[in-house]
Amino acid sequence: MYRWLDERLSLTRFNKKFLRKAFPVHHSFFLGEITMFAFITLVLTGIFLSFNYEPSTRIIKVAGRELPAAYASILYIDSLPFGAVLRSVHHWSANIMIAAAFLHLLRILVTGAYKKPREINWLIGLGLLGVAVVTAFTGYSLPFDAFSVTATQIGYGIGASMPYIGEWISKVIFGGEYPTMHSIPRIYSLHVLWFPLLLMALLGLHMLIMIKQKHTQPAYAKKVAPGKILGVPMMPQQGFMMTILYLLYLAVVFFIAGTWIAHPVEAFGPPTASTPAVKPDWYFLWIYGILQIIPGDFKIALPGDAVINSEFIGGVLIPGLLGLVAVLLPFVDTRKTKQRYLELPTRHPVRTSITFALLAFMLTTTLAGWKEEFGFSNGTLWAIIIIGTLATYIASYLIIIAYWGKPPKGEAGELEEA
Structure with missing residues (x-):
């Protein structure tokens, strides 16, 4: 049978060319694989959910109650054996995918693996993280309970805040001024079809380029196996x-899902005229925090009756500027490096300190999302954000210089430190 298939599909050649590719054995390299595992789990659990979910806001009667069909179908899913657990697995896998992709990008950032010739894969990785976050957001509205409707309305408002084009784009995505009868079907198609297809394409392209360019290596690999990839073959060891x-x-994810059931829709109930107090998941909380500390009445008038308001600054402008910096990074940082070997973070104190400062900015703006709970004023939170970010950069830089000294010139310093 193998010979018959080999004659037609060249399995031996495929095995030598792809399945014997060397993979570095290092814990940080598994972050990308965890991202892929989370996506696979999302697809599998999403198939189960799609079999039992009705993407409609029509009112139906369930046990004497009039409920939106989308909301009622979530109640039905939760009533199935392990239904609530599988829905919870879907929820937590989305969180894990975003977290693993973010940490993977941080590892690429602090080791300089975004440089030539890997600029394209860096951009694809940024796109993967961005699409994953947007896909997670589209899943917010599908339960169509009071929480999800309120959270989605906030997202609609942020999108509509873009001057000139925002309202038009938001109405196209949300099927009108959210919520309308077309909103759930349109968002559902984006969530279960178009965005997953885009994620599959980006993942496939990301892996194809990685195989073509080969993995990066820790600096010590040059001493151990100069000119070669230090690792194990894809099959069978890496497999x-x-x-x-x-x-x-x-x-782990089933334990988490069984212990902390995600988003209990019955606790929020179907949509009502009142607006419940909501907080987004952690990956949106830093944006929510920025929105909390910018005065709601802040406006800058533009020609043509357009305005720049607080929603645009906190929800679009600041995240957009950070994204633009990430996109331009490999084309601005063109310092020469060995294509195959990772740079040591301690040998690049400025870049490493900026990365820590960025994390401090995101953590302190996340803290601002709990402004009411902690009783902080806007002035206090702005001081914490600005001082915390600058102090983190300065402290990180001084600690790196004090413990590891100024970076030596050339590759020799990298290997000595390794």
Whole structure:
């Protein structure tokens, strides 16, 4: 049978060319694989959910109650054996995928692996993270309970705040001024079809380029195996490790999902005229925090009756500027480096300190999302954000210089430090 297939599909050649590719054995390299595992789990659990979900806001009667069909279908899913757990697995896998992709990008950033010739894969990675976040947001509205409707209305308002084009774009995406009868079907199609297809395409392209360019290597690999990839072949060693890691991933995520059931829709109830107090998931909380500390009546008039308001600044402008900096980074930082070997973060104190400062900015703006709970004023929170960000940069830089000294010139310093 193998010979018959080999004659037609060139399996031996495929095995030598792809399945014997060397993979570095280092814990940080598994972050990308965890991202892929989370996406696979999202697809599998999403298939189950799509079998039992009705993307409609029509009113139906359930046990004497008049409920939106989308909301009622979530109640039905939760009533199925393990239905609530699988829905919870879907929720937590989305969180894990975004977290793993973010940490993976941080690893690429602090080790300089975004430089030539890997600029394209850096951009694809940024696109993957962005599409994953947007896909998670589209899943917010599908339960169509009071929480999801309120959270989605906030997202609609942020999109509509873009001068000149925002309202038009938001109405196209949300099927009108959210919520309308077309909103849920349109968002559902984006969530289960178009965005997953885009994620699959980006993942496939990301892996294809990675195989073509080969993995980056820790600096010590040049001493151990100069000119070669230090690692294990894809099959069978890496394949076994990936299988074990995926089984471990499933065990952990099912434990989390069974212990903390995600988004209990019955606790929020169907949409009502009142607006419940909501807070987004952690990956949106830093944007929510920025919106909390910008005065709601802030406006800058533009020609043609357009305005720049607080929603645009906090929800579009600041995240957009950070994204633009990330996109331009590999084309601005063109310092020469060995294509195959990772740079040590301690040998690049400015870049590493800026990365820590960025994390401090996101953590302190996340804190601003809890402004009412902690009783902080806007002035206090702005001081915490600005001082915390600057102090983190200065402290990180001084600590790196004090413990590791100024970076030596050339590759020799990298290897000595390794």
